[in-house]
Amino acid sequence: MRTKKDKTYSFLHTQVRLKERYGLDITRVEYDSVCQNAKALRGELERNGRIMQKIVKAKFKGKTVTFVYGLGCDYVTTVLPS
Numbered sequence: 001m002r003t004k005k006d007k008t009y010s011f012l013h014t015q016v017r018l019k020e021r022y023g024l025d026i027t028r029v030e031y032d033s034v035c036q037n038a039k040a041l042r043g044e045l046e047r048n049g050r051i052m053q054k055i056v057k058a059k060f061k062g063k064t065v066t067f068v069y070g071l072g073c074d075y076v077t078t079v080l081p082s
Helices: 004-022 028-040
Strands: 044-048 051-060 063-070 075-080
Antiparallel strands (some): 051 063
């Protein structure tokens, strides 16, 4: 079962990867909004071990970013390189 600690870790991980891979900063409020948007978007489904995830491309601060949304946890877990 996922906990708030897991979402906090995923936020921090996403924040680091977003800065590293796209040069963008993200706040917790923006992250929560991105999670809601990613949930609603269509994307490519893939299995990562036992976990199903959806790969979605979305505009964020003027750039197209590839987000990984965990279907079992209901939040973005990371961003992929462009």
